[in-house]
Amino acid sequence: MxxxxxxxxxxxLVTGTCFAEMGNQVYCVDIIEEKINNLKNNIVDIYEPQLEELVKSNQKKGDLIFTTDLKTSIENSDLYFIAVGTPMNEDGSCNLEYVFNVAKSIGEYINHNCYIITKSTVPIGTSVEIGKIIQKELDKRNETFKFNLISNPEFLKEGSAVSDCLRPDRIVVGAENEESFKIMEQLYEPFIRNSYNYVFMNINSAEMTKYAANAMLATKISFMNELAGICDKTGVDINEVRRGIGTDQRIGFSFIYAGCGYGGSCFPKDVNALIDIGKTHNSPTEILEAVNSINDKAKMYIPNKIFEHFGQDLTNLTFGIWGLSFKPDTDDMREASSITIINSLLEKGAKIKAYDPKAMKIARNIFKDSIDYCDNRIDVLKNSDALILITEWKEFRNPNFELIKNELNNPIIFDGRNQYDKIQLNKLGFKYYQIGVDDC
Ligand SMILES: NC(=O)c1ccc[n+]([C@@H]2O[C@H](COP(=O)([O-])OP(=O)(O)OC[C@H]3O[C@@H](n4cnc5c(N)ncnc54)[C@H](O)[C@@H]3O)[C@@H](O)[C@H]2O)c1
Structure with missing residues (x-):
């Protein structure tokens, strides 16, 4: 195709590359010239396991073409995927300006019948609006090309995006006619050859399905963080509770880890967008509003523990940070808990030394020269008054605690992801703070 x-x-980038991997001819278009020039030279400006190799091999075999020339790409292809950003507006609603700009350009350039597929996460009714914008441009040109609108939300996870895309759990397709369902079936057949996990529905339902999935996952996290608050005050260990309920097959283990809040480019903005959609349609979203505010509180859990321990004035204190990205295996720092935690410590006069395996470049853009950047996890410890674990990268999972104790000024760990064994750490003489566990 x-x-x-x-x-x-x-x-x-991930979906385009994976389509090319299956032998399709793919034009990947962006408006940022530098990004496209880098990609032409196999330089991938985001960190995503396996992605760089696949970009390289698919460009080499000629199936993957990077360009800023949307017109030529549209003229030479039949399926147009819209995968631009849909960030959050200040009032929490979804910003659709990029999506609608693309729709207008498509309307200006199409020269044959085609399929227009929305992959971006968009509010209910957006695909219909996209159709109207395209039709208006066609009318201006007196053209009557037929275009089929399809909603095909994306469920890949940053950090495992390539493998998620090559082996998706399910393909959700919202469309208006058989022809559209058929073409999506053909396109994805090589990806779900063994399972036939298509979920076909109408376009509005597909748009809602994406929000429903993210909102459900965010809800699970906030639910556990709410319980963590109770556990903290009652001598209960949230980790034990998690093990106790996760074994119940109706509940399961995923997304029930208490922690210092969720971040990323999706959960925060999608929960907010769904709240806004509810408001627009006069349909209350009380659970989602609670999910949001519990997450804001979760991001302050570690700073509050630090204030309890050290007091409100953190001048002359240095905190070593392990992990800055919003989760492991990505360099993405959009809405990362590290930003809230670090800024609230800086506000109280603290010094920060930080290390992340992949997000240092992005972190420098965010924190500029307000913090010290370390080359490795050990440098973070030197002359720090406590260690704070924010992102559970594998290299932080099983550290040498004797070394940590020797390097830190005080044997204190604030663990935002409940990674370590409190009994072991207490034996070694650490003061160990977790989320939703009695301090010890
Ligand atoms: N990141 C994720 O994990 C994830 C997962 C599932 C769904 N989504 C959704 O997918 C969409 C894209 O997310 P993302 O994280 O890839 O965003 P992103 O910000 O990483 O990428 C968006 C790209 O679109 C480009 N762009 C903007 N306007 C353009 C135009 N007119 N023509 C060509 N390119 C243009 C930007 O330059 C940018 O490179 C969002 O709606 C998001 O909610 C994201």
């Missing part, structure tokens, strides 16, 4: 993917970010 001949495909154009518009927007070459985490979603567009």
């Amino acid at each position: 001949k495909i154009t993917v518009i927007g070459t970010g985490y979603v567009g």
